[in-house]
Amino acid sequence: MVNRMHKRLLIPGPTEVSAEMLREQTRPLIGHRAQEFTDLYVGIIKKLHDFFQLSENYQVTVTTSSGTLWFDIVGRSIVKEDALACTNGAFSERFGKAVQGCGKNVDLLEVEWGKAVKPEMIADKLGSGEYDTLTICHNETSTGVRNPIYKIGKMMKKDFPNVMLTIDSISGMVGDKLLPSEIGCDVIFASTQKCFALPPGLAIGIVSDQALNRAREVQNRGLYTNLVHLFDYYEKKHQTPFTPNIALLYALDKRLDLLLEETADGVYKRHLAMAEYTRNWAQKHLALFPEPGYESVTVTCVKNTSGKGVKELNEELAKRHYMISNGYGKLREQTFRIGHMGEWTLDGIKEVLRHIEDIWGFEK
């Protein structure tokens, strides 16, 4: 069933996971209502607090789900009536649609794919005073665009302090340096198969006290999407309300040890070095898709000016045991994406770029 010739993943998630980290999942299971589990889980929460340098008005949780569950959590537990959804790619569009699917009113702040959402665009829309929540993608996996969330957070804290700032950072968190207390966001989330370099199956959500207070006012939050229940249960029992993926939590625990050792700053610098190298390479041989100055540090979206097929490139790379990603949706052949995240290092990225040069006959 599984391919015998493994291709090392440079797609923007799932990313490559080391054999060592995969093996962490094979520890014997424990009961999720036992003291051993409490020790494991409380330790993970503490490590997440430390890594993200959370101030006292933030809490963090881990859900057994894809990152997508958090679209519904925002839709069910944060948005009261009206949300403004910033869209500049496929995932931010999906975030907005999910909130709408939860029965809330959603207006779109539509920005062209490849361009970033700027604070002034948001301020302009929020000025009407009709929105209680903003949704935005920090790192648009479909276009490789990184929205300026620190600036957006600063503007919102100053001018719209009661509008909840909810951020999908599924493919950015950890690789890009994210300090929720500095951004001033209310909800920010990611999943394990991106920069955490683990299999998919868990999502990490960081939530402000203000967001939790808001959630208490929102009706019909459900159960699996009920943010209040999640945090109340943890406060009371120091466990998860529903049976969590214990095997993957073992691996997350180990991953956090490694991340803390490397430090948030160290992890960011490693990702930035990979991103800058890839960008320079792309500009030399091809072009970049994102608006200059707004390029992601975890996934580079390259404009395919070669006249050659992305599909064929990936077929050739497969023979060399690598896999990158074609463009997303309508950008399938116009762009390709290299996910330089998680366990990847600059040397590994240099190697795969050399393979592309070789396959497409670029000048070295």
Add this chain to the structure above:
Amino acid sequence: MVNRMHKRLLIPGPTEVSAEMLREQTRPLIGHRAQEFTDLYVGIIKKLHDFFQLSENYQVTVTTSSGTLWFDIVGRSIVKEDALACTNGAFSERFGKAVQGCGKNVDLLEVEWGKAVKPEMIADKLGSGEYDTLTICHNETSTGVRNPIYKIGKMMKKDFPNVMLTIDSISGMVGDKLLPSEIGCDVIFASTQKCFALPPGLAIGIVSDQALNRAREVQNRGLYTNLVHLFDYYEKKHQTPFTPNIALLYALDKRLDLLLEETADGVYKRHLAMAEYTRNWAQKHLALFPEPGYESVTVTCVKNTSGKGVKELNEELAKRHYMISNGYGKLREQTFRIGHMGEWTLDGIKEVLRHIEDIWGFEK
């Protein structure tokens, strides 16, 4: 962090998982939009179809979540306005509350803990004609009671064909013989850490065409809880709409091979043999908690008539590297529960029961 002296789990989930099965999770990851993944996932869906002998009007899916997500899926995608929730234990109560939390009207058919919900009780309530959905727990993990869902299904098909029959079989499915086409249910679900004997993190949901048609009529289904999107996406792409837990799907694929080899009937008979032995043992030394004739085949709830502490029993068992479960909630010391499910065999159960005899000084 992890206990070095592993206790073999006889709690009603998570159950013990073999090292072999845990190792299945360590295969290298693949992209969830790649052909390799489609092959894996379509294979799993086909094996589930085969194992549950599904007729053409049923579909099956796998969600990356705890089983609990399905309470929300029922609440968001199946219940139009009014549900009748049958409650006879902690989990069936939670099911009803979850649907209520989704903003639907829920009336309770309350049955004493330890007793079963009978078809005539349901018929009596549904007679009012005001309900569009029924929720029930097949196998109440908190009390070890097995509700007669085949009889309930037959009655509902005959007298209330438009009321959706939604069943939580989280701790029953696979160990107990469940043929959805014969039950005639509309939604039935379970999770991987019970009789599938895998780590938690995936849930399996089987859904009738009638349920899917109903879902199309329900408003505000959200995204992660949107049953229509789940199945439409599969029909179109033969993949999951959100990044799934690929590592655990590898293990599920292998588990299904083993289950198909043992056959649904063989798995059931093995579980029944363990249940009958445990029941006889309990009746000889102590007593059974469930109403006679309605005992679960996957978890036996023993009435603790010993005058001795369940907590202390489990502490002694821990020294012998076993872990059973205390009673649930208010039954904590009045009962204890032995989960004989998944990979356990009669010999293993005999051994743990001998240890209990020894600890409590029962006559052999």
